[in-house]
Amino acid sequence: MSIRVLVGVKRVIDYAVKIRVRPDKLGVVTDGVKHSMNPFDEIAVEEAVRLKEKKIAKEVIAVSCGPAQAQETIRTALAMGADRGIHVEVPAKEVEKLEPIHVSKILAKLAEKEGAELVIVGKQAIDDDTNATAQMTAALLDWPQATFASKIEKKNGDLEVVREIDGGLETITVKLPAVVSADLRLNEPRYATLPNIMKAKKKKIAKMKPADLGVDTTPHFEVVDVSDPPARAAGIKVDDVDSLISKLKEVGRI
Structure with a gap:
């Protein structure tokens, strides 16, 4: 039996861009600034498309929350092989206040509305590094979760997932429906070919607002100050190990 997969894709500042703090120090x-799809979400899309190629999934739906430019991120997912997209419109001035709990509520509502049996997201976004959306989505849906996945296989109707943990690898079995978050070593995302990029332009993207799903996006936090990390102090050279030990003792390191 094939399943419907919902994949979350976030538009973030490109990983190669040097981040600059705004003059008002609030963001x-x-x-x-160049933006692109969150790298971990690319991995999530690739895995969903591979599940479709294996006939495990029957449809892949890419979802992104954000301003009009978020449609570019959805089009990238469509060019990689997703079947259709859903754009949950959030104005640019409000998107930086969008929290993981808001996105989790949106994904949970869409999973119910679309009849999805599997939700896949990147383990974290490279802009806020929150690593919370998958876990909260699973809690809201009351579905089992398999986070930090480095391998996914379907066995006897369930998913066998290899997880990356502090001590190494852990293999678990989760029943569907479920929520999975993709880790770095799950796969190598494909490049979208020109024919698929052209086909993606014709694929359907539905538009809606959080309120259409009954989700209130009022922020729970207020940004007080954003600043650059302090400059690292210059290092020193020592002549031998004894001098090194003495210096470490001076600064209280040993």
Whole structure:
């Protein structure tokens, strides 16, 4: 039996861009800055498409919350092989206040509405590094979760997932429906080919607002200050091990 997969894709500042703090110190500069799909979400899309190629999934739906430009991120997912997209419109001035709990509620509502049996997201976004959306989505849906997945296989109607943990690898079995978060070593995302990019332009993207799903996006937190990390102090050279030990004792390291 094939399943429907919902994949979350976030538009973030490209990983190669040097981040700059805004003059008001309440965020980072985003205007005129290159954005792309969150790298962990690319891995999530790739895995969903592979599940479809294995006939495990019958449809892959890409979801993104954000301003009009978020549609570019959805189109990237469609070019990689997703079947259709859903754009949950959040104005640019509000998107930086969008919290994981808001996104989790949106994904949970969409999973119910679309009849999805599997939700896959990246383990974290490279802008806020929160690592909370998958866990909260699973809690809201009351579905089992398999986070930090480095391998996914379907066995006897269930998912066998190899997880990356502090001590090494852990293999678990979860029953469907379920929520999975993709880790770095799950796969190598494909490049979208030009024909698929052209086909993606014709694929359907539905538009809606959080309120259409009954989700209130009022922020729970207020940003007080954003600043650059302190400059690292210059190192020193020592002549021998004894001098090194003496210096470490001076600064209280040993």
